[in-house]
Amino acid sequence: MKKDIFIDNNVAKNFSNPMDEEYKKLIRWLFNFNPQNLSENAYLAVSKKLLGEYQRTASHAFSATGIPVIIDKLTREGRLINITNAVIKEFQREYFSKKLVKNLRSNKEDHDHIPVVLLTDRRYALSLDDDFIYDLAHFPGFKVKVEKRPEKLPYDK
DSSP, X not given: OOEEEEEXXXXXXXXXXXXXXXXHHHHHHHHOXXXXXXXXXXXXXXXXXXXXXXXXXXXXOOOTTSHHHHHHHHHHTTOEEEEOHHHHHHHHHHHOOHHHHHHOOSOGGGGGHHHHHHTSSSOEEEOOOHXXXXXXXXXXXXXXXXXXXXXXXXXXX
16 A cells, blocks of 8 residues: 555645644655655655646745655656546546535535545545545545644654
């Protein structure tokens, strides 16, 4: 099982200048790479849409810990789990009934992020968006661990 995680843009946009020790620890975990033991490495779950969000909010960030740098490193090391638009749409066709969509609290733009989290091995997510967190935590048929703070998520275990 891959040590995967979904990191919402509202969390990742703060990686450029992290003051918080827990975020520094999360960033170190993402950067750490052991080619001899791939199962111990961090993997980041993304989609084309999420990558675009990352790029837009960090386009002027030139920090060594910014999300564009992390994405580049993980891509080169094969540690980016990219959920395609076709897979997202298929998941939504299967699981997003009209009733479910009507009851989702998150904004429509975040609905494409739900399958990205639910299709990962561990279903771990970091987000600051209360409505998105609610939708993930209450999505029928799936158990998700979603938190606002990295130290509340056993991402490195």
